[in-house]
Each structure stands twice: as structure tokens, then as C-alpha cells.
Amino acid sequence: MRITADYRESESGLIELLENRGVLLDTIKIPYGDYIINDVITVERKTAKDFLISIIDGRLFNQISNLKKYCTNPILLIEGNPYKTDHKFDRMAIKGAIISAQTIWYVPVIFSRSKEDSRDILLMISRQIETCIDVVPLRGGYRPKRxxxxxxxxxxxxxxxxxxxxxxxxxxxxxxxxxxxxxxxxxxxxxxxxxxxxxxxxxxxxxxxx
Structure with a gap:
């Protein structure tokens, strides 16, 4: 399992949890996303609180746009429940952001309950890539003609x-x-x-x- 992590994730505690599971992990500056799994999947990780703040300051869709432009297989991982935070936030705005990410930008959204759950999700993605890389087309069914x-x-x-x-x-x-x-x-x-x-x-x- 090979995972590249952005150096700004060092304070999250997730990197240490991955290293304790024997993951071959490099910590560098990643231009887009927070984790790159087996050089195939790019994961943008946000805590529930940061997810809400990124909606407010407009950062979220700029990041999602860059993920789609520069990363082949991006995923948005939301750690925690964005509907249950200390912030008073319109539920429809949260739901709208999630739906937009998935249906307009075609970026899958995965939810985790904790750092430990996030670790397990990243490990599971890595294992599935290694298992399916030779049989599953990662770029869908699109076949260009021109x-x-x-x-x-x-x-x-x-x-x-x-x-x-x-x-x-x-x-x-x-x-x-x-x-x-x-x-x-x-x-x-x-x-x-x-x-x-x-x-x-x-x-x-x-x-x-x-």
C-alpha cells in the first residue's frame, strides 16, 4: 500500500494512524487534494467543521474544480457529521453542496465517523485498487471518437x-x-x-x- 500525504495533514493525526498500519507513506506538498492512494485515487479530506467553513468562504467548489481538472479519480472524504456541529448552518445548503459535488462535478463523497474510520476507508480503497486495477476501468465507459x-x-x-x-x-x-x-x-x-x-x-x- 502506497499513500502520499500532504504535509499539512501532519497535525490531523491520520498520518500517524496510517503509519502504524505499515503503510508506505510519503509526506510532501501535494498541489491538489490531501492524499494520493497508490498513484490512482486523490482524496480531499475535510472535517465536518472545515467542510462547512469551505462552503461559506467559497473554497469548497474551487477545490473540487481543481480536483476534476488535475486529478484522474478524485474523492471528497468528509470526517464527521456536517449536520451536527457547533455551527448553525442551513441543512439545505449542506445537502446542496454534497449533491452538487456528486452530480455536477461527479466527485464521489464518502463519510467517515472519525480519524480511525478515515484510516480504515483509505486502507480499504488501497486494497481494492490493488485487487481490481487489472480488471476494472477507472475512467468509466467514455470512449472518444475524434x-x-x-x-x-x-x-x-x-x-x-x-x-x-x-x-x-x-x-x-x-x-x-x-x-x-x-x-x-x-x-x-x-x-x-x-x-x-x-x-x-x-x-x-x-x-x-x-
Whole structure:
């Protein structure tokens, strides 16, 4: 099990709980989301309180928008019950935000009861990825018909490459073949791709199946 955690999650206590379960865990600065599971699933974790605050300050849908743009398989994890907090908040506003995330942005929402429950959910996702990665299509049933759409679709299969980043890659390298042959250093010339992401892309392209 490999999980990458954003360094800002260090104070949550969840990282320590994962490490105690023997997870191979890296703590770095993640541009979008809080956890990346097995380089496939990106999880944005929010406590119930932070979820409500993010609705008020408008941060929530900006984050969800970025998750959809730059992450292949994003998930929103809400820790705690957003309907039962110290904040007086309109229930319909909460429900509306959750429905919008799932139906408008197509970002699944998962609820956990505690940090321990969140840990178990992340571990379960990791195990299911390893079990199903060879048999379950993670990008749904969509199959593009136009050449340009097919090219962008292929690139969005790379780690942390969403629609906008796929377009930048095509604009920079001119062809899918050039992207596949690009070095780590050359990949980082594209806006939005750091060294970590570039290394993950090359690792996927270069790894041999055992």
C-alpha cells in the first residue's frame, strides 16, 4: 500500500494512524487534494467543521474544480457529521453542496465517523485498487471518437494529468509519442508539472510488468 500525504495533514493525526498500519507513506506538498492512494485515487479530506467553513468562504467548489481538472479519480472524504456541529448552518445548503459535488462535478463523497474510520476507508480503497486495477476501468465507459479527443484521453491516463494539463502537454510536445518519450526534466517545462509528478509519469511509462 502506497499513500502520499500532504504535509499539512501532519497535525490531523491520520498520518500517524496510517503509519502504524505499515503503510508506505510519503509526506510532501501535494498541489491538489490531501492524499494520493497508490498513484490512482486523490482524496480531499475535510472535517465536518472545515467542510462547512469551505462552503461559506467559497473554497469548497474551487477545490473540487481543481480536483476534476488535475486529478484522474478524485474523492471528497468528509470526517464527521456536517449536520451536527457547533455551527448553525442551513441543512439545505449542506445537502446542496454534497449533491452538487456528486452530480455536477461527479466527485464521489464518502463519510467517515472519525480519524480511525478515515484510516480504515483509505486502507480499504488501497486494497481494492490493488485487487481490481487489472480488471476494472477507472475512467468509466467514455470512449472518444475524434483524434484530438483520443489523444487527450490517452494523456489523462497518466498520473495526476487532468483535462487542462493534458491540453498543455499536447500544446508543448505536439504529439502523444513525444510526451511518452519526454524526460523528467523536459516534462517539468510544462506549467503545472513539478518534479514529483514528472517522476510519477516516467515511473508509469518505464515500469516493466513482473
Amino acid at each position: 483524434l484530438k479527443s483520443k489523444q487527450l484521453y490517452i494523456l489523462q491516463g497518466l498520473p495526476q494529468v487532468g483535462p487542462k494539463l493534458a491540453k498543455r502537454l499536447m500544446k508543448h510536445f505536439k504529439s502523444v509519442s513525444n510526451v511518452m518519450n519526454a524526460s523528467v526534466q523536459t516534462l517539468t517545462e510544462v506549467d503545472g508539472i513539478g518534479k514529483v509528478t514528472a517522476e510519477k509519469i516516467r515511473a508509469v511509462l518505464d515500469a516493466e510488468i513482473s
